[in-house]
Amino acid sequence: MLLLEGFSTALQPVYLLYALGGVFVGTAVGVLPGIGPAMTVALLMPITYALDPAAALIVFAGIYYGGMYGGSTTSILLNTPGESSSIVTALEGNKMAKAGRGAAALATAAIGSFIAGTIATVLLTFLAPVVADFAVGLGPVDYVALMVVAFLTVGALLGASVLRGLASLALGLFIGLIGIDDSTAQQRFTFDNPTLVDGVDMVLVAVGLFALGEALYVASKLRHGPVELIPVSKGKNAWLSKEDWKRSWKPWLRGTFIGFPIGTVPAGGADVSTFLSYAAERKLAKGANKAQFGKGAIEGVAGPEAANNAAAAGVLVPLLTLGIPTTATAAMMLTAFQRYQIQPGPLLFENQGALVWTLIASLYVGNLMLLVLNLPLVGLWVKILQIPRPYLYAGILVFAALGAFSVNFSPSDVGILLVVGILGYFMRRYGYPVAPMVVAMILGPMFEVQLRRSLQLSQNDPTALFSSPFALVVYVSMALIFAASWWLRRRQAAVEAAPVREQVSV
Amino acid sequence: MSSLVSESPPVATPAKRPTGEILFALVFVSVGVAGLVTAGSIPIPPSETGIGPRAFPYIVCGMLVLCGAGVVLQVLRGKVGQAEDSEDLDVTAKTDWVALAKLVGFVVLHIFLIEPAGWPVAAAVLFSGAAWSLDAKPLWKVITVSVVLALVLQYVFGGLLGVSLPPGPLLEGVAFFHG
Numbered sequence: 001m002l003l004l005e006g007f008s009t010a011l012q013p014v015y016l017l018y019a020l021g022g023v024f025v026g027t028a029v030g031v032l033p034g035i036g037p038a039m040t041v042a043l044l045m046p047i048t049y050a051l052d053p054a055a056a057l058i059v060f061a062g063i064y065y066g067g068m069y070g071g072s073t074t075s076i077l078l079n080t081p082g083e084s085s086s087i088v089t090a091l092e093g094n095k096m097a098k099a100g101r102g103a104a105a106l107a108t109a110a111i112g113s114f115i116a117g118t119i120a121t122v123l124l125t126f127l128a129p130v131v132a133d134f135a136v137g138l139g140p141v142d143y144v145a146l147m148v149v150a151f152l153t154v155g156a157l158l159g160a161s162v163l164r165g166l167a168s169l170a171l172g173l174f175i176g177l178i179g180i181d182d183s184t185a186q187q188r189f190t191f192d193n194p195t196l197v198d199g200v201d202m203v204l205v206a207v208g209l210f211a212l213g214e215a216l217y218v219a220s221k222l223r224h225g226p227v228e229l230i231p232v233s234k235g236k237n238a239w240l241s242k243e244d245w246k247r248s249w250k251p252w253l254r255g256t257f258i259g260f261p262i263g264t265v266p267a268g269g270a271d272v273s274t275f276l277s278y279a280a281e282r283k284l285a286k287g288a289n290k291a292q293f294g295k296g297a298i299e300g301v302a303g304p305e306a307a308n309n310a311a312a313a314g315v316l317v318p319l320l321t322l323g324i325p326t327t328a329t330a331a332m333m334l335t336a337f338q339r340y341q342i343q344p345g346p347l348l349f350e351n352q353g354a355l356v357w358t359l360i361a362s363l364y365v366g367n368l369m370l371l372v373l374n375l376p377l378v379g380l381w382v383k384i385l386q387i388p389r390p391y392l393y394a395g396i397l398v399f400a401a402l403g404a405f406s407v408n409f410s411p412s413d414v415g416i417l418l419v420v421g422i423l424g425y426f427m428r429r430y431g432y433p434v435a436p437m438v439v440a441m442i443l444g445p446m447f448e449v450q451l452r453r454s455l456q457l458s459q460n461d462p463t464a465l466f467s468s469p470f471a472l473v474v475y476v477s478m479a480l481i482f483a484a485s486w487w488l489r490r491r492q493a494a495v496e497a498a499p500v501r502e503q504v505s506v
Numbered sequence: 507m508s509s510l511v512s513e514s515p516p517v518a519t520p521a522k523r524p525t526g527e528i529l530f531a532l533v534f535v536s537v538g539v540a541g542l543v544t545a546g547s548i549p550i551p552p553s554e555t556g557i558g559p560r561a562f563p564y565i566v567c568g569m570l571v572l573c574g575a576g577v578v579l580q581v582l583r584g585k586v587g588q589a590e591d592s593e594d595l596d597v598t599a600k601t602d603w604v605a606l607a608k609l610v611g612f613v614v615l616h617i618f619l620i621e622p623a624g625w626p627v628a629a630a631v632l633f634s635g636a637a638w639s640l641d642a643k644p645l646w647k648v649i650t651v652s653v654v655l656a657l658v659l660q661y662v663f664g665g666l667l668g669v670s671l672p673p674g675p676l677l678e679g680v681a682f683f684h685g
Contacts, residue, residue, distance in 0.1 A: 033593035050668035167573035181559040223596040390642035431587025456556035
């Protein structure tokens with residue numbers, strides 16, 4: 001019933017327009033090469049500054065899904081797949097495009113994303129209130145356990161180097177410490193500098209790391225010359241054939257049910273789920289279809305794309321009900337919410353029920369719009385991909401500077417942006433993942449509050465941190481996740497090595 | 507087979523001498539050390555009964571020192587970091603420090619132009635400077651694009667979306683550039 005109320009807000013013509021705008025801008029920015037979903041949300045934050053909370057949330061729902069989908073368009077059409085988040089789609093999608101089946105690859109990605117997104121949003125609708133009810137009973141000790149898991153999975157599991165991931169995490173925690181201590185109101189690491197007393201704004205760090213850092217990094221080794229695009233063939237054969245539908249629908253569903261659960265637990269979000277889905281499809285394919293893997297198998301696009309979108313909805317479960325972001329994109333969403341004084345957590349559904357249900361309703365709407373927009377607009381996305389690179393990266397710089405300036409309308413914030421951007425450049429250059437830093441910066445202060453609260457309740461007895469059954473369960477599952485990831489990592493290395501070998505030996 | 511595999515696309519070449527990488531890891535160590543030193547001077551209110559405002563800074567800074575030192579050790583043992591990949595990246599190219607310095611310079615210029623000259627001027631300078639640094643040609647086209655882009659952004663953000671970007675002395679009188 002509450003969802004219906006949400007729909008009645010989200011379906012007002014003005015809000016529908018906002019949703020359309022959000023999906024459109026999100027996809028357009030997400031399509032740009034080098035811009036992942038987290039950077040899309042970070043860069044587009046200023047466009048919502050003047051909107052009312054409901055409209056802003058609706059726009060963000062659109063940007064969130066649009067940014068996800070935009071990335072996969074890039075990896076299918078551009079000759080040089082790069083971003084790790086869409087690398088799995090690139091494996092088969094890029095080959096399909098080269099074989100003249102680009103339109104079919106885009107279509108199976110779009111329809112798969114829609115189906116997975118819709119099913120996952122339904123699951124979110126039913127699961128989130130249940131989790132929120134349960135989460136009301138959680139104490140500080142339980143939150144400490146959940147956040148430890150989130151830190152370790154984001155920091156240690158996701159990058160190529162565990163130590164560099166943890167270093168990035170620690171740096172994020174450190175930046176989170178700058179400013180006034182929540183519990184005692186003492187200044188920490190401000191060095192009596194008035195701009196640091198309020199802490200470093202999350203938007204500056206995120207835009208600096210994602211946008212400025214990436215632009216500087218690409219500029220330092222820019223690929224010169226024309227942009228190599230794979231042409232999208234038109235005509236009857238290009239569209240999904242009956243055979244394609246038959247081969248796609250099972251991977252769509254499997255991808256959904258792989259992606260959603262992985263998104264809900266703090267185990268790495270979209271990346272892990274796309275890989276798992278790809279591995280599953282590869283294993284389940286039979287005969288001639290199996291032989292196509294590595295040369296453009298449609299299952300290898302349909303499954304991971306569905307998993308990606310389902311995981312994106314799954315990530316919203318811990319974000320909305322516990323207030324814990326488990327991916328960099330979710331951290332950006334949380335930052336956006338906080339600007340509107342919306343504090344995600346177990347009480348969100350009670351305190352701001354109308355807003356949350358509007359958000360969830362607009363996820364349904366955004367998803368549908370994504371499908372309606374994307375298939376006819378492929379030509380436009382291709383045009384966007386062809387923007388000459390000097391203009392593209394100059395534009396990213398201007399947008400990053402705009403975003404930083406409009407946080408407080410202070411030029412010195414653009415200075416902080418530049419410092420963080422240079423840091424982001426060197427982190428990329430030397431193989432430090434930036435996502436842990438962003439997640440740590442936002443989770444760190446929350447973690448400290450809960451940790452100190454738990455210790456205060458137990459008169460500083462650290463064993464109390466393991467006293468609650470829920471926390472114990474969490475720690476044990478964390479051990480299991482680490483064991484599983486060790487196994488997965490070995491599998492992933494094997495799968496990633498395989499297609500290269502096949503391609504070369506042909 | 508192995509001879510065929512070696513023909514696969516070139517991977518990111520790690521820096522020949524890992525000096526830069528070691529220096530960067532030492533940045534983490536020195537931030538951690540500086541933090542450990544200054545954390546001792548964070549005042550603790552007398553009413554505090556828990557672990558206080560210093561404990562978490564000590565943990566975080568200790569972690570920074572350990573991770574930074576760990577990376578230094580790894581690099582010295584030959585395990586260098588794997589540079590990130592991206593769509594527009596030529597992994598075999600040498601780092602273009604000149605372009606980087608120009609970009610950083612134009613951002614700095616932008617910062618100092620926002621208030622005296624107004625946001626649209628500062629943005630146009632940043633855009634044309636950055637595009638020029640990245641070899642966009644011809645120059646007149648770069649400048650035209652940047653002026654149009656700056657005015658459109660000022661109109662959309664300052665005028666339509668109500669983000670108060672200072673229009674600057676040149677455009678002060680034009681109403682639709684304000685919210």
